Amino acid sequence: MNVQVEPGATSPYVKTQSLICGTLVTTDIKRSRRMYEEAFDMECVEPEKGLMFVREKGHRPGEANYGKPYWVLEVREVADIEVPQEMLNHWGFEAPNQAAVDEAYAQLTAKKAEYGITRVQKPFFRNGSYAIYATDKDSNWWEFEYRTPDLIYTALREKGDQFAD
Amino acid sequence: MSAVTPLLKNQFFSHGTYECNDMPATRRFLVDFLGLDIIRPLKEAQYMWKGGPWSVVCVCVQDGEPKVQAPQNHFKLSVGSAAEVDAAHAAALAHKDEYGIKEIRDVETVDGQRSFKLWDLNNTWWEISTINQSYYDEIFAKGDARH
Numbered sequence: 001m002n003v004q005v006e007p008g009a010t011s012p013y014v015k016t017q018s019l020i021c022g023t024l025v026t027t028d029i030k031r032s033r034r035m036y037e038e039a040f041d042m043e044c045v046e047p048e049k050g051l052m053f054v055r056e057k058g059h060r061p062g063e064a065n066y067g068k069p070y071w072v073l074e075v076r077e078v079a080d081i082e083v084p085q086e087m088l089n090h091w092g093f094e095a096p097n098q099a100a101v102d103e104a105y106a107q108l109t110a111k112k113a114e115y116g117i118t119r120v121q122k123p124f125f126r127n128g129s130y131a132i133y134a135t136d137k138d139s140n141w142w143e144f145e146y147r148t149p150d151l152i153y154t155a156l157r158e159k160g161d162q163f164a165d
Numbered sequence: 166m167s168a169v170t171p172l173l174k175n176q177f178f179s180h181g182t183y184e185c186n187d188m189p190a191t192r193r194f195l196v197d198f199l200g201l202d203i204i205r206p207l208k209e210a211q212y213m214w215k216g217g218p219w220s221v222v223c224v225c226v227q228d229g230e231p232k233v234q235a236p237q238n239h240f241k242l243s244v245g246s247a248a249e250v251d252a253a254h255a256a257a258l259a260h261k262d263e264y265g266i267k268e269i270r271d272v273e274t275v276d277g278q279r280s281f282k283l284w285d286l287n288n289t290w291w292e293i294s295t296i297n298q299s300y301y302d303e304i305f306a307k308g309d310a311r312h
Contacts, residue, residue, distance in 0.1 A: 012200030013256035014242065014293055015249050018216030019201060021241035021296070022181045041171030042178075046309045053304060056178045060305070069217035071178045072301050074241070082235045088224050089232060092180040093173060100174040107172040115172075127207060143180075144173055153179055153220040156206045163205045165189045 021072040022091065026138045028116070029077040035115040035136060039108065040093065042073075050077040081139055090133065090141035097146055098130050104144045105132045127151075181221045181240070183213075184231035185287045191223060194264045194286055198256070199242065216243070231287040239282065239290035243297045247279040253293045254281050 026032040029052055036042040036054050043059075046052045054073040058065035073091065095101045101123050108120045116137040123132050131145030149155060185191035188211065195201045195213055203213045203223075211223040221240065244250055250272060257269045265286030272281040280294035 012196065013198050013260065014200045014253040015244050016200040016215050016242045016293075017245055018243040018297065019214060019219075019221065019240060020216070020243045020298065020301075022221075023237065023239050023241065023292075025237045037171075038169040039172040041173055041175045043305065045305050045307075047304045047307070048310055053301060055301070055305065056175070059302075069298060070301075071181075071217060071219045072241075073178075076237065078237065082237055083233070085238065086232060088182055088184050088226065089234075089238070090182050091178075092182075092222075093175045094177040094179040096174055096176050104173045111172060144175070145179070153212060153214075154218050156212060157202075157204055157214070159204070159206065161205045163208045 018069065021074050023074040023076065024085075024091075024138070024140055025076050025078045025081060026140075027078060027081065028137070029075065031116045032075060032077075032136075032138065035117065036073075039111070039115045039117070040142070051075070052077075084139035085141055086139075087133065087141055090143050092131075092143040092145060094152070095131075095144050095146040101130050101132055101144060101146050108132070108134055177218070179219055180212075181219075183221050183223045183240070183287065183289055184226050185223050186226050186229065186231055187286070188225050190265060191287060194266075195223070198260065198264050199291065231289070233288040234290055236282055236284075236290045239292055241292045241294055241296065244293055244295065247274075247295055250279045250281065250293055250295055257281075257283050 033044050036044050042054050043057045044054050052075040055070045059070050105123050117134050119135045121133045128151040129145045129147045131143050134142045201213045201215045203211050205211045209225050212220045214220045254272050266283050268284040270282040278296050280292050282290055282292045284290050
């Protein structure tokens with residue numbers, strides 16, 4: 001691809017306030033919900049048949065993260081997966097420490113059939129993170145990773161660009 | 166809600182991912198057009214975000230085209246008003262070639278929420294929408310619908 005763009009627009013054309021949601025699909029929303037709730041410890045709600053929203057826990061009134069922004073996964077039930085996803089199209093969770101990654105590997109491996117998880121990769125180190133990848137029956141990829149405090153995503157924002165073109 | 170002990174000690178939903186094969190052009194699209202914040206902590210990756218602690222990791226696939234995604238798999242951006250959705254749509258039409266935008270769907274209003282989708286230079290779909298966190302707060306508060 002060779003796109004010619006004049007750099008340096010002073011104000012973006014889209015006045016984005018939040019990158020708020022990612023969407024994905026499943027062929028079985030009931031199975032999928034069990035995975036999110038029981039394996040991944042997320043909160044789910046189904047506002048209509050065939051549609052589910054997923055977020056991390058703790059955002060209800062009175063809970064620790066109430067009022068703070070959260071990311072939403074929008075999951076739709078479909079007859080067929082039109083575009084199977086791959087490793088570079090994954091979603092990621094943060095682990096509290098390296099041992100939690102090892103424990104997740106053991107737990108997911110032992111119970112993967114129960115939750116529609118098809119494969120769990122062994123833990124590995126890369127770019128300062130220690131992580132596992134898992135895939136589900138809908139071809140979605142999931143990463144569970146531990147990063148040292150200086151390498152977590154929000155800490156990296158403070159450092160700014162480390163590489164130029 | 167299940168009482169089962171979860172398999173992951175999940176602290177936080179941290180990131181999603183996005184493929185590109187031209188880092189400068191992609192950055193201009195993400196920053197100058199979509200209005201996202203971005204840094205490049207790795208030679209092969211940029212991290213983008215807006216309005217929250219989660220990020221989307223933009224990975225450069227240098228040996229080919231980024232994966233062709235369908236609208237089923239897209240990212241959603243929240244803007245402040247229906248007028249801003251319309252303005253974004255007009256800007257997409259006006260600057261389509263400049264930013265390598267491949268397809269722009271019509272604006273629609275569903276359940277009071279105005280939005281449109283576009284397919285970008287990296288074969289990824291974006292939805293620009295008036296949906297915001299209050300919308301999701303209300304849905305989570307209501308709980309499951311009967312169906």
